[in-house]
Amino acid sequence: MILVILLAFISLMVLVIIHEWGHFILARKFGVRVDEFGVGFPPRLFGKKIGDTLYSVNLLPFGAFVRIFGEDGQENSPDSFSQKPIWQRSLIVLGGVITFWITAAILLTVVMGLGANITVSDDENLKDPRVQVAQVASGSPAAISGLMPGDIIRSIVLPESDSEPLNVAFPIDKVGQLQSMTQQYKGQVLTLNIERGQESFKIEIMPRNNPPENEGPMGVALLRTAIMSYPWYKAPLQGIVATGNMTIAIIVGWGRALSGVFQGETSGVQVMGPVGIFSTFVQMSQLGAVYFLQFIALISVHLALFNILPIPVVDGGRFLFLMIEAVRKRPFPPAIEQKINLAFFSLLVALMVWITFRDVARLF
Secondary structure (H helix, E strand, O other): OOHHHHHHHHHHHHHHHHHHHHHHHHHHHOOOOOEEEEEEEEEEEEEEEEEOOEEEEEEEEEEEEEEEEEOOOOOOOOOOOOOOOOHHHHHHHHHHHHHHHHHHHHHHHHHHHHEEEEOOOOOOOOOOOOOEEEEEEOOOOHHEEEEEEOEEEEEEEEEOOOOOOOOOEEEEEOOHHHHHHHHHOOOOOEEEEEEEEOOOEEEEEOOOOOOOOOOOOOOOOEEEEEEEEOOOOOOHHHHHHHHHHHHHHHHHHHHHHHHHHHOOOOOOOOOHHHHHHHHHHHHHHHHHHHHHHHHHHHHHHHHHHHHHOOEEEEEEEEHHHHHHHHHHHOOOOHHHHHHHHHHHHHHHHHHHOOOOOOOOHOOO
């Protein structure tokens, strides 16, 4: 457990460092001076200056940062951020977001080479297809029984009857097959043979007679999946396609969640903070390296989309101020921009504290 938590922490730190490296590399590309590239937050432990840049390691290991000359005000120097054309400043600001997507594409390229789970229909004839849990509804029979996203349902043991002998396990390899059985045996105890990573075990579950709308008797979303791997020369393209599909899926999910909020409906989407993310890291690590890499790629895409939102504090907000400058033909007043950023930063910290409390409450 400690090793997994450490690996999760290092993975998130690497994502943040890569994000800041995106800003750094584009700033240097356009001739902007970078005063410091720091891993962790001050106080500083040690550092080394190479050229104009101080590379530092700091005490608080919760992120990374770059200090770009002229970023926070007007500096009349050719190597100042503020003196560069808006298109160059925009690319520097969005450099971190771009590296998140590149990182996701690289990770998914590795996954495609190793062999990735792809979703297939019940009609396709494939080697070793499996029915996999995609989502578990809170408070449902599936949640109570301990089913988790990523679990593979290998077989089912039906209640004993005149037509069904005792303890005979029926193999499951199609979603419709399992759905039909749970509909037929609502209100009765079924035994599912589950595969979770390297672990195999049995659970008992009683499908509900009257489930809530869109949940089904067990309260799970199911997928039929199969392992598909690609040769090295095809894996990069598939990794890029998978990153694009993942991005679209997340945007659609956010859209449905917002639509549900405005319509007063519960969308079932749960917002996770650091505690929830680390908990999911532990679950994914139990399923194997491929799932672990896919989850890091998923986080990377989430971070890219969050950072590109047009709100202060994140990169999208800084880009928005640059677009306002382009329209006004003069810079947005720095003092006002700093006050807006401070207000939104305070709101973001309060939101993260609230989400963390919810994550801890869910664990216990």
